[in-house]
Amino acid sequence: MQKRYFSLPCSHPPNGPPEPYYQPAMTAAGNHQASRSTGRRLERAGIRDVAAAAGVSITTVSDALNGKGRLPDTTRRHVREVANRLGYRPSAAARTLRTGRSGLIGLTVTTYGEEPFTFTEFAYFAEMARSATSAALARGYALVILPASSHHDVWSNVALDGTVVIDPSDHDPVVTDLVRQGIPVVSDGRPTGNLPVHAWVDNDHEDAMRRILDHLTDAGARRIGLLTGTSTDTYTRLSTAAYLDWCERVGQEPVYESYPAHDPCAGAVAADRLLARPDRPDAVYGLFDPNGTDLLAAARRYGLRVPEDLLLVCCSERAAYATTEPPISTLSLKPGRIGTAVVQLLIDAIEGIGAGQPVQQVMPTDLIVRASSQRRQPRTTVSSPRPPSGG
Amino acid sequence: MQKRYFSLPCSHPPNGPPEPYYQPAMTAAGNHQASRSTGRRLERAGIRDVAAAAGVSITTVSDALNGKGRLPDTTRRHVREVANRLGYRPSAAARTLRTGRSGLIGLTVTTYGEEPFTFTEFAYFAEMARSATSAALARGYALVILPASSHHDVWSNVALDGTVVIDPSDHDPVVTDLVRQGIPVVSDGRPTGNLPVHAWVDNDHEDAMRRILDHLTDAGARRIGLLTGTSTDTYTRLSTAAYLDWCERVGQEPVYESYPAHDPCAGAVAADRLLARPDRPDAVYGLFDPNGTDLLAAARRYGLRVPEDLLLVCCSERAAYATTEPPISTLSLKPGRIGTAVVQLLIDAIEGIGAGQPVQQVMPTDLIVRASSQRRQPRTTVSSPRPPSGG
DNA sequence: GCAGTGAGAAGTAACGTTTCTGCATGAGTG
């Protein structure tokens, strides 16, 4: 026991708080150590040491600490006290090897460049990761952050009970490999292609689109434009399809511009293009996080007032949109709820709850209405609606 | 191989993409399985199966795959091919148990409430975590997110090679326990008390404070106020001390208000208090992330123009401060660099590089000067400096 | 012809748990 303290920069005395049942217990560990030829570094007390010190078998120690077996409370308490006194910590590796459970969940984010996180979806990811961590912890699991397209080494070096994948790409090799190994995978976002995930959680993007378009119409919009992406992920696809669908239903000619969503500059250019069109929309919804500022800047360049001349909504989790001039209405995907749901489904799959049935869970979104999409503002004089410039 | 697919909600045919070298290889695993009495779930190929299939011993397999031992390239290649064909993945748990290395690093964030992340430092934490993850991955380690004051269970359930602690509190029980187990701990932020971390990384807060105060003076400030915290963490302590020191040196009466930094509302109140004082400062530095908006709002309430009547700087990583009206100068702690440095030090300690000497590393900060702290603005007419209202 | 050498590979003991099985003992039954 003292030896352990010698090598540590620890200033308090080697004798801990007074404990009952004190015996020269570490001698057992000492003998044990002496019997082993390999001199390892800092010797931690193992289950054997506890068993020897408590005068029972290792079976009894294991059972006592794990609440299993048929043991009277006296034995259980005694073993626990001894374990405590020796500072015994079970080896996670040994337990994992034996039980096949590591208590570890992978959190995988798709990477666009070298860095493991995408910046475009950062606020979303941050909140999602936060809630996922919370949810996992609450059920006794910890999250390991892993990049989707990493060196394979890292992936195979960590024992995962399951993995959460955010926006998996088509035929993601990592996901396929994990599933092939029998490791449950749950994705945030509908998997494209036929990626064999066990479950997924996604927002109801079609419903969200309809609600936004209706909201803009209610606010007086006559021609609603869309800023969308060229990529083929489900979010973009579903949203754009819902927009086109809505246009057809209400009889509006679609007015949209698409750009590669992962290119931060392209958004501003596309926003400009959209407002430069002869059939300029009097309301725009931007599918991606930076579109709010992009559109606001473009509107300024064209001398358009928001919301008087142009109504604006964008999909984002950024708190900053509450304090822009004017504040911009946003659609929140509620990443916190998603993160929680994904983790719950994954752990259910890991623990065999729900019979391993694949599950799809569609989550609602939140439309946060701010000044940018309201013609009638509470604290302002009512401005008469302006006729749209092109129709 | 087919059996594995049966239990999966996988819609594509059981035969994957065409693979070279296909043989009924799983029979090896099958026999292996048959020889064992316990019928476990999905059988993964183990090193034994590879050895049997390749017609060599498990030692040879291990050596071939790990690049060790004395093996001719032919054997090595052969073993690798067989391993590949069987889809062999070494068991991380077994490796960890045997080698004592898990390749896992804990990332611990102090929690104020129930949630594992602090919101106040969120932009800082996000960037720090991102870069720490990158740095760890680059050296073959993965990060596990763990809350500082969590159920002890989670901590002892994961085999950690080391831990990064962000802003450890006084005598943190988790840190003390980890160190007692001989697990290297490196902290972001100087440890308070005599917490026995192996190394720490921190910004040069005194230097930062001096630079900011000098900058504000250069911009015309006559009386510089400080918005600071009541807590006793080193950041607050060092910064406040440096401020007082500077005041004494230049002969200015200190003008500061402190508030509990973890209370989001208190900041706005304290900002108000600061500007309501009879000896109102004509420049303010806010130590915490939200202080920029707090102070801007307070200035508006008092009819003070920024930067004409009040110069403003605050310590934050928020990108949003670049687009406020006016844009606010910020001090960036460069969390990316910190995250990288912390991880490097930790992995050095884990791998025994640097002889286990405790290391302290002080990192520079970045002052990002924006309109809020410049009386002379590039694109504006020069406004004559106003006399400070109180002195 | 024979010890010496070194390559190539096999044998086997750990690593620290959990869990299955088994062995006593004593109390309750017909």
Place this chain on the structure above:
DNA sequence: CACTCATGCAGAAACGTTACTTCTCACTGC
């Protein structure tokens, strides 16, 4: 009184690696 049966515990076999030691040749130099 033989019997079941529950209780309290111990023994030992995994779990899947890695690493240390040993073995077998074939080839060298003397």
